[in-house]
Each structure stands twice: as structure tokens, then as C-alpha cells.
Amino acid sequence: MSETKKVEFEYSQIDSERMRLNVGPQHPSTHGVLRLEVELDGEIVTEVIPHIGYLHRCFEKHCEKMTYPQVIPYIDRMDYISAMNNEWPYVMGMEKLMEIEVPEKVEYIRVIMAELNRIANHQIAVATFGLDAGAFTPFLYLFRDREFILSIFEKASGGRLLYNYFWVGGLAADVHKEFKEDVLKIVKQVRETNKEIADLLLYNKIFIERVANVGILPADVAVNFGCSGPVVRGSGLAFDLRKDAPYSIYDRFDFDVVTGRGEVGTVGDCFDRNIVRFHEMEQSCRIIEQAIEQMPMDGDVREKLPKKVRPPKGEIYTKAENPKGELGFYIVSNGTDKPERIKSRGTSFVNLSVLPEISKGYLFADLIMILGSVDIVLGEVDR
Amino acid sequence: MEHQILTFYDWVAKLSSSELIALILVVTLPLVFLIVYALVAILGELKISAFIQERLGPMRTGPWGIIQPVAEVVKLLQKEDITPDAANKPLFNMAPFLMFTAAYAGFAVIPFSSNFVPAGINLGLFYIFAMGSLAVIGLVMGGWASNNKYSLLGALRSVAQIISYEIPAAIVILSIVILASSMNLQVINANQGGWFWNWYVFGGPGSIWKLLVIPFTLGMFLLYLVASLAETNRTPFDIPEGESEIVAGYHTEYSGMKFAMFFFAEYANMFVVSALLSILFFGGWNSPFGDFMNGPIWGVFWFISKSFVFVFVQIWLRWTLPRLRVDQLMGVSWKVMTPIAFICFFAVGLWVMLK
Numbered sequence: 001m002s003e004t005k006k007v008e009f010e011y012s013q014i015d016s017e018r019m020r021l022n023v024g025p026q027h028p029s030t031h032g033v034l035r036l037e038v039e040l041d042g043e044i045v046t047e048v049i050p051h052i053g054y055l056h057r058c059f060e061k062h063c064e065k066m067t068y069p070q071v072i073p074y075i076d077r078m079d080y081i082s083a084m085n086n087e088w089p090y091v092m093g094m095e096k097l098m099e100i101e102v103p104e105k106v107e108y109i110r111v112i113m114a115e116l117n118r119i120a121n122h123q124i125a126v127a128t129f130g131l132d133a134g135a136f137t138p139f140l141y142l143f144r145d146r147e148f149i150l151s152i153f154e155k156a157s158g159g160r161l162l163y164n165y166f167w168v169g170g171l172a173a174d175v176h177k178e179f180k181e182d183v184l185k186i187v188k189q190v191r192e193t194n195k196e197i198a199d200l201l202l203y204n205k206i207f208i209e210r211v212a213n214v215g216i217l218p219a220d221v222a223v224n225f226g227c228s229g230p231v232v233r234g235s236g237l238a239f240d241l242r243k244d245a246p247y248s249i250y251d252r253f254d255f256d257v258v259t260g261r262g263e264v265g266t267v268g269d270c271f272d273r274n275i276v277r278f279h280e281m282e283q284s285c286r287i288i289e290q291a292i293e294q295m296p297m298d299g300d301v302r303e304k305l306p307k308k309v310r311p312p313k314g315e316i317y318t319k320a321e322n323p324k325g326e327l328g329f330y331i332v333s334n335g336t337d338k339p340e341r342i343k344s345r346g347t348s349f350v351n352l353s354v355l356p357e358i359s360k361g362y363l364f365a366d367l368i369m370i371l372g373s374v375d376i377v378l379g380e381v382d383r
Numbered sequence: 384m385e386h387q388i389l390t391f392y393d394w395v396a397k398l399s400s401s402e403l404i405a406l407i408l409v410v411t412l413p414l415v416f417l418i419v420y421a422l423v424a425i426l427g428e429l430k431i432s433a434f435i436q437e438r439l440g441p442m443r444t445g446p447w448g449i450i451q452p453v454a455e456v457v458k459l460l461q462k463e464d465i466t467p468d469a470a471n472k473p474l475f476n477m478a479p480f481l482m483f484t485a486a487y488a489g490f491a492v493i494p495f496s497s498n499f500v501p502a503g504i505n506l507g508l509f510y511i512f513a514m515g516s517l518a519v520i521g522l523v524m525g526g527w528a529s530n531n532k533y534s535l536l537g538a539l540r541s542v543a544q545i546i547s548y549e550i551p552a553a554i555v556i557l558s559i560v561i562l563a564s565s566m567n568l569q570v571i572n573a574n575q576g577g578w579f580w581n582w583y584v585f586g587g588p589g590s591i592w593k594l595l596v597i598p599f600t601l602g603m604f605l606l607y608l609v610a611s612l613a614e615t616n617r618t619p620f621d622i623p624e625g626e627s628e629i630v631a632g633y634h635t636e637y638s639g640m641k642f643a644m645f646f647f648a649e650y651a652n653m654f655v656v657s658a659l660l661s662i663l664f665f666g667g668w669n670s671p672f673g674d675f676m677n678g679p680i681w682g683v684f685w686f687i688s689k690s691f692v693f694v695f696v697q698i699w700l701r702w703t704l705p706r707l708r709v710d711q712l713m714g715v716s717w718k719v720m721t722p723i724a725f726i727c728f729f730a731v732g733l734w735v736m737l738k
Contacts, residue, residue, distance in 0.1 A: 021532050028630060043536070043709060134618055134706030140436040200703075206619055207705045364536070365628050365708045 018046060021364075025054045029132050029368045032378030034352075036371070043363050048356040052349075055382040063342040068094060068168060068309040071342065076162040078346065079380040081124050084117040084153070085322045087166035090329045092247060093318035094168040097311040097333060100304055106170050107249045108295035112183060113156070113165065115284040115291070119190055120149045121323035122277040122284075125230075125375040129274050130201045132372040133210050138201040145193045148186050152179075168309050171301040180292050187285045194281060202278060211274065212265030215358045215370035219268065225354040229325025229347060230280065231374055234260040234273030241321035253290050255283045270366075270373040277323075277375070310337045322347055324375060346383055348376035391499040409501050413490040421650045425452040428698050435702045459646075462639035470636065471528040478525030479637065479644035485517035486651035493658050494569050496668050496682035507568040508556055511659065512549075515614060518652065519545050522623065525645070526633035537632025540709055541616060541623030547716040548613035548620075554724035555607045558731040559663045562587050562600075572667035579671035584664035589738065599730040604664045606724055608696070611656035613712070615649060618701040622709050657693035658686070665689050 019040045024030040033054035039047035059078065063071045075090050076083040088110060095102060127142035150160045155176045157165040165172050176182075201207055217227075219235040232239050240257040242250040258279040260272025313335040319328035325347035334340040351374050359370045395405040429451060433440025441448030466472055492507035494500035504510060519542055526538020562583055563571045575582050584604045586593035613620040624632035634645045661667055667689070668682030676685075707715070 019532060029628065043540075130705065134621065135704065136432075137436050137702050140438070144437065201705070204705060206707055209711055210705060210708055363708060363710060365622070368628050 016041075023367075030371065031128065031376060032381075034371075034376070034378055034381070036355075036367075038364070038367065040364060043365075045359055045362055045364055045367050048359050048367065050352055050355060052352070052378075052381050055378045057383065059383040060342055060344065063339055065338065067337045068311070068339060071339065072167065073162065073164045075344075076164060077379055078344065078383055079121075079322065079324060079327070079348065079377045080161060081377060082117045082121040082323045083161065083163050084113045084165060085121075085320065086327060087163070088114055088248075089318045089320040089327050090331070091166045091168055092320065093316045093329050093331050094309065094311060096318065097314055097316050097331065098168070098306065098309070100169045100306065102170060102304055103299055103301065105296050105299040106301050106304075108291050109156075109171060109175055109301065110166060111249060111253075111291045112288055112295070113153070115287045116149050116152060116183070116186070118284045118323045119281050120146045122230075122281050123190075125277050125323075126197065126202075126274060129270075129369070129372040129375075130207070132368050133207055135201050135204075135207065138197050141193055141197065141200075145186075145189055148189060152182055152186065155179075155182075167305060169304040169306050174301050180295070180297070183288060183292055187288055190281060190285060194278065198278070202275065208264050208271065210365075211270040211369055211373070214265075214270045214362060214366045215373060216266045217268040217273075217354060217358045221357060222268070222354065225357065226350045227325065227354055228350065229322065230273055230276040231325065231351045231354070233258060234276045234373075235268035236260050236262075236272075241319060241326055245319070247318075247320060252294070253287045255287050258283060270369050273373040273375075280323075308337065310335070319345070324348055324377070324380070325351060344383065346380040348378075348380040349383075352376050352381055391496075394498075409499075412499075413493070413495075413501060414487065416495075417487065417490065417651055417654070420654055421647055422452040422456075424650050424653065424694055424698075425455065427695070428701075431695070431698045432702045435699070456643065459639060459643040462642075464639040464641065465636075467530060467636050469530040471530065474524050474528035475636075476641070478521050478528060479634075479641040479648070481524060482518055482521030482648040483644050483651065485514050485521060486648040486655060488514040488517070489655040490651075492568055493655070494572055494662070494667060495686055496679045497569070497573070498679040499683070500569055503567065503569050505565070505567045508560065508566040508571070511568075511655065512553065512556065515652075515655065516545070516549060518648070521648070522633050525637070529633070529636040531636050533629040533631070533635045534633050537623045537629050537635070540629075541633060543709070544613055544616075544620060544623060544712055544716075547713055548610045548720075551606050551716060551720040551724040552610035552614065554721070554728050555603045555610070556663070558599075558603055558724075558728045559583060561728075561732055561735050564735075568662055568667070572662055572669065575666040576669050578673050579666065582664060582666040582669075592738075593734075596731060596734045599727045599734075600664075602723060603727045603731075604660070606720055606727070607660060607663070608693075609715075609720065611660060611693075612697060612700065613716070615652045615656055615697065617653070617697050619704040619707050620712060621701075621706055622712060653694055653697055654690060657690040657697070660693045661686060661689035 021038045021040055022035060023038050024035040025033040030036065035051040035054065037049040037051060038045055059074055062074055072087055072090065075086045079086050123142040123146045127139040131139045153163055154160050157163040157172055217235050219237045222232045222235045222237065228239065236259050238257040238259050243257055258276050260267050260276055262272060263275065264271050311333040313333060315332040317328055317330045319326050326345065327347050328345035330343040331339055332341040355371060355374060359367045362370065392405050392409050395408050396402050399405065426449060430440045441451035444450040444454045466475055489511045491502045492500065492504060492510050522541045523538045526534040559571065560566055563574050565571060575587065577588065581588040584600055586596045586600050616623050624634065634642060637645060668686040670677040670681060670685055
């Protein structure tokens with residue numbers, strides 16, 4: 001009888017190598033021209049290195065050659081799906097530098113426009129998140145509703161994507177006569193569709209299986225990386241500039257800060273980040289309804305527009321709660337009509353930095369979901 | 384069980400007094416059907432998805448856009464046929480045709496009517512299953528030969544998926560074989576003659592006691608429906624070509640006619656599994672209402688409409704559900720479906736033994 005030899009088997013003895021996969025810059029799910037260098041062990045992600053810069057447009061350098069009002073269209077092109085919100089912190093900073101007090105009506109229109117744009121942004125975020133999971137139909141339902149919101153913007157500013165609507169000291173144009181009725185109609189429509197989306201997509205068993213307990217981002221890690229917006233709120237931290245550092249007239253409205261509760265898994269997973277956006281749409285609807293009620297219809301939105309935008313020497317940092325998180329502008333003025341320096345704190349750029357941290361050890365399919373749940377726009381990452 | 388009926392083959396042979404013509408006709412008729420079916424199914428996919436998504440779908444090519452599938456095929460024919468430099472050319476070129484061959488080979492034993500089946504072999508069920516498995520080789524070939532990492536991932540995923548789902552599917556089919564005590568698809572069909580309660584989804588022909596076995600046969604039907612979705616790589620099991628993850632999976636590098644072949648094979652496969660569902664569980668070419676509208680010609684109508692219902696179900700599910708992850712897919716197959724399939728197999732076996 002021959003003695004059987006005991007074979008010690010270890011996983012590491014298998015002659016295997018890891019695969020380096022370039023996801024992007026041309027890939028259906030990178031939400032733009034992001035390149036992720038991914039190291040895969042079979043299907044398991046061991047390393048993610050985001051490479052950015054494919055959409056770099058020298059925004060900050062361009063600003064130094066532009067007059068202050070000319071900067072606004074460039075800002076639109078940063079986070080191009082929530083352009084209204086982008087303009088706000090810049091305009092607000094300029095108004096503080098020049099000590100302009102904007103009329104009530106302008107403030108209300110700004111709030112309504114910003115909240116509508118927040119809804120539009122979250123619709124895209126939820127829709128593309130579903131699309132990453134393979135659900136095509138809810139994507140189109142949400143995009144259909146977004147078109148109604150864009151129509152309001154078109155009536156006000158003339159543009160459907162890039163508005164150049166918030167000007168220093170006022171607005172580019174007044175809203176149309178039936179503005180209030182149109183907005184309320186949209187709010188109703190948004191609520192109806194959201195009910196449908198919750199049934200069709202968000203609480204679908206397969207969808208929950210895909211997103212629960214995936215890409216868990218603990219609150220302390222989120223804070224250390226400087227995340228903001230739904231990413232940090234998804235981790236259970238109620239950080240919202242509209243409540244914590246109220247700007248404009250946000251202190252007049254009653255709304256809740258939605259945070260992730262770990263409904264179907266762990267707090268801070270992909271489901272939480274996504275559901276925070278979903279519920280924020282409802283909160284935005286509430287703000288819009290209150291603002292519509294309080295808003296005066298008479299008054300001139302252009303009366304405080306300065307003849308020449310020439311702020312005194314000085315510097316200022318203003319920030320606002322964008323749909324994606326905190327967007328800040330640091331403006332240095334040298335007393336001329338052109339800025340000395342403009343630095344923007346891009347939300348998506350900061351939020352993207354957390355991706356390598358939270359996607360290790362998950363499957364490749366999960367990486368796509370995690371990227372979708374962070375909700376970046378490459379226009380803002382690269383600027 | 385004797386079936387001394389005049390088959391289509393005999394009829395043509397007698398009419399033209401040439402066996403060759405009959406042979407060619409019998410072999411090409413399913414291909415003609417397949418081409419027409421593919422066009423209809425593509426249009427169906429476009430229009431049903433449009434309906435689900437509150438769109439119109441194609442409207443400009445012909446009235447109500449009905450020429451759109453033809454236009455798409457013509458477009459694909461005109462496209463440049465690209466073979467990547469680093470690809471393994473023979474394998475790369477062979478893969479789509481192997482896929483299509485495997486899908487089309489399944490049609491050889493599909494009985495369209497009581498009098499028309501290209502090859503009425505006794506191992507029909509076994510054969511169709513073997514041919515279904517052959518498609519995996521085409522997938523791996525295409526995925527490996529493309530020399531693309533996405534293709535490789537897609538190919539390997541599809542192998543894992545199809546092999547896992549063949550096990551519950553095979554056990555379900557075995558249970559049907561027990562019920563029918565035959566592997567000949569014509570015999571299985573003939574067994575389910577009469578009214579619709581004689582279909583195997585309702586336990587097959589039998590006394591009132593068959594009510595006991597109906598839960599299991601219904602379960603078998605659902606199991607096979609899910610497994611067939613996985614075999615055709617349709618949502619929610621479309622991870623081999625999950626476009627948001629691995630771009631297009633195994634056919635990332637394919638273009639033009641070779642891509643069309645993959646596409647064609649997918650639709651052919653969809654029909655094969657739908658046909659199998661209708662044959663095994665819903666009486667195939669039998670009329671649901673006894674002798675009403677029954678017969679060789681009506682049989683074609685019943686068979687095709689039953690199969691189209693399942694093609695519709697596949698399209699419907701695709702535009703409704705998100706996709707599963709690769710490990711969840713395996714989990715569903717091995718932890719849920721295989722045990723249930725075994726239970727059904729056991730129950731059906733016991734019932735047939737005691738009957």
C-alpha cells in the first residue's frame with residue numbers, strides 16, 4: 001500500500017494573477033469621462049484608482065480673464081445638471097462683497113428655482129442609479145418628469161440646461177404670470193411619479209438585494225474625507241447647510257433633513273445614499289409649496305442689478321447646499337471688474353475621493369453601484 | 384403509442400414525388416419561420432418597451448414603424464466588420480455562427496404541429512437540451528477570442544450562469560419525462576390532448592386526484608421559466624452582457640453581421656425556450672378547448688401563439704426588472720431552485736408511481 005501524501009492546499013498557491021481593468025473614460029456607467037483603474041481578483045475589486053482630468057476646462061483660470069458677470073455661464077457648466085444651484089453661492093458671495101440687498105421676490109424665486117433644480121438633479125441621480133442596476137424603465141419615467149421642470153426654467157431663463165439666470169443683485173428675467181400654478185402642478189406630478197418609483201424600483205426585492213449592505217460608508221470616514229450632501233447624510237449625519245448655516249431665506253421654511261437609517265441594511269450603504277435623495281425630493285416639494293404661498297408676485301427682479309459689477313478690494317468664501325453637497329466659492333477681488341482669483345470647492349470632486357475607500361472587497365458589479373450612489377458629475381470633478 | 388399520421392414530409396414527398404425536395408423544405412421551413420419570427424420579435428421588443436416606457440417607439444419606417452427591424456438588419460449588414468488586431472481570428476469569426484447554429488439546431492426537433500416536425504427523434508428533449516448547452520461554447524469562444532477583458536468577464540460569467548441554471552432546468556425536464564414516460568416531444572404533446580386541464584402544468588391527464596400534484600407541476604413551470612430566462616441571458620439574469628458593468632459582455636468587440644448573428648441567436652434562443660415551455664407545460668400544438676379549432680393547421684397557430692406569450696413575458700420582464708449580481712444569481716440557482724426542483728422531482732415521481 002502506498003502512503004497517501006497529504007497535499008496542503010492554499011489559495012495563494014494557485015498560479016493566478018490579478019487583472020487590471022480600465023473602466024472608462026468611455027464606459028456606459030462612469031457617468032461621464034471618468035477613468036477608474038480597477039484591480040480585480042476574479043470579480044472582486046481589490047483596488048480602485050480614479051483618474052480624472054478628461055473634462056478639465058481651466059475654469060478657475062478662465063475666470064481671471066472674465067468680468068464678474070461673465071463668470072456665471074462658466075459656473076453653469078460645472079455641475080451642469082443643477083446649474084441653478086451652482087450660480088447661487090457665487091452670486092451670493094458677490095452680493096456680500098458689494099453689499100447688495102436683494103428684493104424679497106428675488107429670494108423666493110431663487111429658492112423655488114434651486115429646489116426645483118434639486119428635484120431635477122435627484123431625479124437623474126435616482127434614475128441613473130437604477131439604470132446602473134439594469135432597470136431601464138424607471139429611468140425614463142423620471143426623465144419625463146424632469147422635462148416638466150426644465151420647461152419652467154426655459155420659460156424663466158430661455159435655457160433648458162444652462163441658465164445664466166441668477167445675476168449679481170437679482171435675476172436675468174422675471175418669471176411668467178402662471179408661474180405659481182405651473183410649479184404646483186409639477187410638485188403634484190413629482191409626488192405621483194415618486195410613489196410609482198418607490199414601488200417599481202426602490203423597494204423592488206432584486207434592487208434591494210443589489211444595494212443593501214453594499215459600499216458602506218461610516219460617518220467618521222465620510223467626515224474625514226470631507227463628504228457632504230446626500231453622501232454624508234446617507235451615513236446618518238444630519239449635515240445640511242440649509243439648516244446648519246442658513247443662507248438666503250431658508251430659515252423661514254419648515255423642512256426635515258433626511259438621513260440614512262439603514263432601512264434594509266447597514267447605515268451608510270448604497271441604499272441609504274439613494275433613499276436620502278429620494279426623500280429629499282419630497283422635502284424640496286414642501287419647501288416649494290411654502291415658498292409659493294409666501295412669494296409676492298409684484299416687484300421688479302432687476303431693480304438692484306448694479307450698473308457695473310466692480311466689488312471693492314477684499315475676499316470672501318460663500319457656500320450653499322447643492323443637490324450633491326456643499327459647493328463653495330472663494331472669491332478674491334482686487335478692485336477691478338475682473339476677479340483676481342476664484343477657487344471653487346467642487347462637491348463631486350470631494351465626494352469622489354471616498355470611492356477607493358468604500359469599494360474595496362466588493363464585486364465589480366457593486367463598484368458600479370457604489371459609483372452611482374456617490375452621484376458625481378464630471379463637469380464638477382474636473383472643472 | 385402509435386402515431387401513424389401523414390406527416391408534412393410524406394405529404395410533400397408524395398406530391399412532388401421527390402424525397403430531396405421534401406427534405407429541403409422540411410429543413411428550411413423553420414429557418415424561414417425563424418427569420419420572420421426574429422423580425423416580429425425585434426419589433427415587439429421595440430414596441431412593447433416603448434409601451435411600457437410611455438414612448439411611441441419607432442414610427443417613421445413604414446406605417447407604425449413596422450419596417451424598423453428590416454431597417455436595422457440592413458444597417459447591420461452595411462456596417463464594417465471589425466476584427467480586433469489582437470483577437471484570435473478563427474475563433475473570433477467562428478463564435479457567432481456557432482452560437483446561431485446551436486440555437487437553430489434546437490429547431491430540428493420542435494414540433495410545430497401534429498404533422499410537422501423536422502426530425503421526430505425519440506430523444507428530442509435530450510437533444511434540445513444538449514444543443515442549448517452548446518451555445519455556451521460559442522459564448523466562451525467569443526469572449527476569449529476577443530482578447531478583451533470585458534468580453535472575458537462576460538464569457539466566464541455566462542458559463543457559470545448557464546451551467547448552474549441547467550441543473551434545475553434538467554431536473555424539471557426529467558420530471559416531465561417521468562410524467563410523459565417519453566422524451567419524444569411529439570408524444571409529450573399528444574399526451575396533453577383534449578381540454579386544457581390535461582396540460583402538464585395542471586398535472587397532465589388524470590383523475591381528480593391529480594389536484595395533489597398540481598402545486599408541484601406549477602412550481603416546475605415557474606422554475607423552468609426562471610431557468611429559461613437565465614439560459615437566454617435576459618433580464619434579470621443578463622449579467623453576461625450587463626451593459627452598465629461590462630459594456631456588452633462577450634460581444635463587446637463584435638460589429639456588423641457578426642454582432643447581428645449574436646443578436647439573432649439570442650432571439651432564436653428565446654423562441655426555443657418559449658417553445659419548450661409551451662410544449663412541456665401548455666400542450667404545444669393542442670387546442671385548449673378539446674376538439675374546438677384542433678387539427679394540424681390550427682396546431683401551428685396554437686403552438687406559435689403559446690410560444691409568443693412566453694416571448695412576450697421575457698420582453699416584459701426585461702423592461703421591468705433590475706438585474707441581479709453574479710453571486711446572487713448563483714445563490715438563487717444552487718440554494719433555492721435546485722432544492723425545489725428536487726422536491727418537485729420527488730413528488731412527481733411518487734405520484735406517477737402511486738397513480
